[in-house]
Amino acid sequence: MDKTKNETVLTVKNLKVDFTTPDGDVNAVKGISFDVKKGETLAIVGESGSGKSQTMMALMGLLASNGKVTGSARYGETEMVGASLATLNSVRGSKITMIFQEPMTSLDPLYKVGKQIAEALIHHRKMSKAKARERVLELLNLVGIPDPNRRIDSYPHELSGGQRQRIMIAMALANEPDMLIADEPTTALDVTIQAQILDLLADLQKRFGMAIVLITHDLGVVKHVADRVVVMRRGEVVEHGSRDDIFERATQDYTKMLLASEPTGTKAAPAADAPVILEGRNVVVDFNISSGMLFKGTRKFRAVDHVNVRLHQGQTIGIVGESGSGKSTLGRALLKLLEAEGRFSFETTDISALDRTGMRPFRKSMQLVFQDPYGSLSPRQTVGEIITEGLYVHEPTLTKAQRDARAVAALKEVGLDPASRNRYPHEFSGGQRQRIAIARSMILKPKVVILDEPTSALDRTVQRQVIELLRDLQEKHNLSYVFISHDLSVIRAIADHVVVMKDGKIVEEGPTQEIFDNPAQDYTKTLIAAAFTH
Structure with a gap:
């Protein structure tokens, strides 16, 4: 297992990404180079617009139609830049998988989530539908989806934002890839689930020797999980090195600025006599949920249970x-x-009815x-x-x-x-x-x-x-x-x-x-x- 740590999974050289727009060409990535080794976690960090996500979208052949990529990105002996669709499809979803930043746009709203996860297993591993369903249930358990036997037949809109992100992670891990690209994988997750997901990814990484490329703005997560860090700004690599190099011995002002960034300040309460502008009293929201194929009918799920909120100006x-x-x-x-039960008012108007x-x-x-x-x-x-x-x-x-x-x-x-x-x-x-x-x-x-x-x-x-x-x-x-x-x-x-x-x-x-x-x-x-x- 030790020798695999030095085995390079991906080599990127002089990668450039340009977009043609009505206002002229936008140089999103300006000739960057890095490599990813088996079993390691490489974090790519930087502000929004630094080119982090576009770098990975480019090497996966997923750029928008007005995008152009040059340079080289080699997975083993396979050149990804300029590769045919057949070549890309043989790698994507099987050898290299990607968790996208916005799960709702990546999941098909017309298909149950279990079927969407199973699709990769059936396509790449030629599993039967029954075997694929068994594997999907295992994956839903792995990523912490509650009541997986029910959730396997849920549609994306029936899940919370965090649950949809976990479905995406299950889909990406289905075929035990050599490399997982995780684009803001904890963005939609609450803090307790973040820790579980990061521990899960670390466990799977050790088990399969999987490389992880973590694209994130959350430096707390990077400090927790990364082996090496690439810092990007305006399409260029500003600094790169081991986790300790970046967090303890950063040399660039931009990197130091990122490390020092944290929301600060406090909000003073409004005046005691500030009028109530929005109010909900005894708010109840129920959703009707299908009971599935074996039992016809619906049951109620109470999402909001007799809640009172009073917002002042x-x-x-x-x-x-x-x-x-x-x-x-x-x-x-x-x-x-x-649709909700309760009494609602805006300023002095009762808007309940x-x-x-x-x-x-x-x-x-x-x-x-x-x-x-x-x-x-x-x-x-x-x-x-x-x-x-x-x-x-x-x-x-x-x-x-x-x-x-x-x-x-x-x-x-x-x-x-x-x-x-x-x-x-x-x-x-x-x-x-x-x-x-x-x-x-x-x-x-x-x-x-x-x-x-x-x-x-x-x-x-x-x-x-x-x-x-x-x-x-x-x-x-x-x-x-x-x-x-x-x-x-x-x-x-x-x-x-x-x-x-x-x-x-x-x-x-x-x-x-x-x-x-x-x-x-x-x-x-x-x-x-x-x-x-x-």
Whole structure:
């Protein structure tokens, strides 16, 4: 096993990736070189837009149609750059697999997750459907999916964000590949499951001698699992070395800046007499779930169980909890985006009985930033068209020039070049796409924004920028936020009140400092310990 550690699985030399856009060519990757050895974990880190993901998409032959790759990427004796589709298909999914950053866009919504995992086994290993199903159940157990016998027949939309990411991991591991490319594999996972997934990957790596290329902005994860680290910035390698070299003896200012980045600051509570702007009383959300092929009918799953939330003007409520705890469902219920029981009010208006048409006048004031930016951005629209779309509905009298001016201002506010409004979502990194999603909501100047994991796809340096942006916008416009996240360091920096959820119920809530310094419930203590003990 020792000798395999020196065996090179992948050799990348002078790899360049360029995209052709209406504004000219974009040089996403500028001639980088590195290798990956069997049994090691190589972490590629850097800010959003540094070229981390595009490097791996290029060598896998998965670039967008306007992308071009040159250079060399050799898997054993196989040259991946310029390889035929047949050659790529013989390697992808079998010898080299990839976990994508945004699982909802990688899973087919029309097929049950068990069938999607089994497809790789049937195609590459020629397994029977029965044998493949047995293997799928093993994999679902391995990646920590609860009740795998039921979940194997679930559709992607029936799973939480974290559960969908675990399905992607199961799919990638199905054929025990030589190399696993993990693009932000813990982005959608809560802190307790992060640790389980990282331990699982480490265990499988030891068992099979698998190489792992970890693409991430989470330096805490890198410090925990990486053998070597490549630091990228603007398409180039800034620094590379062993984990200890990078974390203890970094020589480049950029690397030192990344290591020092962490969300900071605290949020003051609003004035005691601040009016209530959004309220949900005794909120209950039930979903009907099919019982499967052997038993006809449905059963109810209670996602939110008699929850009370009161949001004051200028307040930020942070909602935390593990994947599947009901955080996102509660956020959508508060905006009346799904069927829910309870009493709901916005400002002084009871909106409980309003239907879709009745809610339309309130939509401009009540906005939602989604967890998965790529899934919520139309690939057929330019960024400018995406962020101004709501203006056609809510401010129809604006001229084209006025809409364009609003788009320019919104992009500047979220730290993007206004010239990028003529580009398409696939031309941006995950973090940049999330900022586009935030700009789309903020352009309408809302009063309440539900932010569902808005920083989950962002590197730490950009997280700080977005948190500061959200604070500035809140102060400037007296905005109210419900901030849903599994990242407790972000919650601590931006929220003044914390709600802890588990299994659809509130287990604890209170002022942020009180919850973090003196948690009363064991569950809260476990979350905090997992978040701040890397």
